[in-house]
Amino acid sequence: MTDHENIVVSRDGRVATITLNRPKALNALNHALMTEFVAAAEELDADPEVGCIVVTGSQKAFAAGADIKEMLEQSYADVYVKDWFSAWDRFGALRTPTIAAVSGYALGGGCEVAMMCDIIVAAESAKFGQPEINLGVLPGMGGSQRLTRAVGKAKAMDLILTGRQIGAEEAERSGLVARVVPTEELLDQVGEIASGIAEKSLPAVYAAKEAVQVALESTLTEGIRFERRTFMAAFAFEDRTEGMQAFSEKRAPQFRHR
Ligand code: CAA
Numbered sequence: 001m002t003d004h005e006n007i008v009v010s011r012d013g014r015v016a017t018i019t020l021n022r023p024k025a026l027n028a029l030n031h032a033l034m035t036e037f038v039a040a041a042e043e044l045d046a047d048p049e050v051g052c053i054v055v056t057g058s059q060k061a062f063a064a065g066a067d068i069k070e071m072l073e074q075s076y077a078d079v080y081v082k083d084w085f086s087a088w089d090r091f092g093a094l095r096t097p098t099i100a101a102v103s104g105y106a107l108g109g110g111c112e113v114a115m116m117c118d119i120i121v122a123a124e125s126a127k128f129g130q131p132e133i134n135l136g137v138l139p140g141m142g143g144s145q146r147l148t149r150a151v152g153k154a155k156a157m158d159l160i161l162t163g164r165q166i167g168a169e170e171a172e173r174s175g176l177v178a179r180v181v182p183t184e185e186l187l188d189q190v191g192e193i194a195s196g197i198a199e200k201s202l203p204a205v206y207a208a209k210e211a212v213q214v215a216l217e218s219t220l221t222e223g224i225r226f227e228r229r230t231f232m233a234a235f236a237f238e239d240r241t242e243g244m245q246a247f248s249e250k251r252a253p254q255f256r257h258r
Contacts, residue, residue: 006033009040014051014198015191016044026064027057029109031082033067038087045094048257051198051205053094054190055117056101057110059125059183065108068135085109085141092116092142095206097197101190102126103183107165112141115150118209120176121190122168123183128176129165149216150176201239201255 008019018040020027027033044050057063066085074084091098091113100106100117107129114120114128122128130143138144139160148156151174159166171177181189197205207230214226234240239255246253 004036004040006030007036007040009044011050012191013195014049015054015194016050016052017054017056018044020055020057020063023058025067026061026105027110028064028067028069029113030067030070034085034087038090041091041094041098045096048202050096051200051202052194053096053098054101054194055098055113056103056187056190057106058104059123060104061110062100062102062104062106062126063110063113064105065110065131066140088113088116088141095209097194097205097209099190099194099197101186102128102177103186105165108132108139108143109141112139112143112146115146115176116142118212119178119193120171121179121181121186121193122171122177123186124168124180125183126168126171126177126180127165128159128171129163130160131163131165133161133163147176150174199255201237201243201253202257203237204234204239204243207234 006020006022008021010017010019018037020033020037022028022030022033041053044053097119098117100114100120102114102120103123103125105127106114107127108131111128111130130139130147132139144156144160147159155174158164166174168177168180172180211227211230215223218226237257239253239257242255243253
């Protein structure tokens with residue numbers, strides 16, 4: 001993989017990790033970082049040997065938001081013409097499962113990138129928030145939409161209108177975070193979750209992820225219809241035969257399309 005200035009990409013078997021790496025700015029998400037990050041994520045997504053992508057930062061900061069100093073220089077015409085932040089949509093649209101391993105600050109765009117991931121695992125040290133209101137703006141990378149879907153109106157309004165930060169425990173209680181783990185165990189525990197997912201049948205994983213995403217964007221009736229059809233379509237996967245046969249024979253499945 002090519003060298004990067006603002007991220008580090010590593011591989012361990014079928015698990016790839018993208019580490020945000022702008023320590024001097026607490027991993028603030030400037031344009032260069034976004035461009036590198038999204039290109040790397042798309043490259044990993046296109047590789048069938050990658051079964052799960054972990055996104056992480058440093059112990060102090062997952063990411064402290066979009067780069068405020070960079071934004072300060074931009075006019076409305078600048079951000080409109082450049083379609084500022086829109087490249088992040090491509091990350092949100094990946095088919096490979098993504099896990100955010102969050103330690104320290106996940107604020108503004110940092111919280112929003114975490115929410116673009118399929119699963120958020122928080123270290124006990126994690127702090128989430130949408131403090132854009134304190135800068136005279138509002139979330140701009142999907143925060144008002146994804147946070148509201150994740151935690152409901154009451155908590156989303158609280159966080160977005162006050163700009164306050166919440167800790168890992170409150171984030172888990174609110175439904176923002178899937179699991180909270182001791183800070184020093186974050187990467188090990190996320191690695192285990194990721195390699196577990198990466199060993200499953202890839203087409204089944206893609207289909208399952210898509211079905212959950214449909215739940216966020218459709219009515220219940222349409223979503224259930226989509227799920228049933230997709231479930232039936234899964235009967236065409238060789239891995240489905242293998243999975244059910246392995247269960248009957250009391251052995252571990254050998255997924256061909258992993
Ligand atoms: N943008 C640019 N630089 C940032 C940054 C950001 N979002 N967050 C931190 N930095 C920089 C600081 O300016 C500082 O740089 P210098 O040493 O050159 O001054 C360095 O990172 C370290 O930060 P602090 O000294 O502030 O560290 P701290 O431990 O005292 O505080 C913090 C940590 C509470 C996270 C604080 O840095 C902070 O409040 N950061 C801004 C958080 C924020 O408002 N995020 C939202 C951004 S807007 C957004 O994200 C829009 C959107 O929806 C997409």
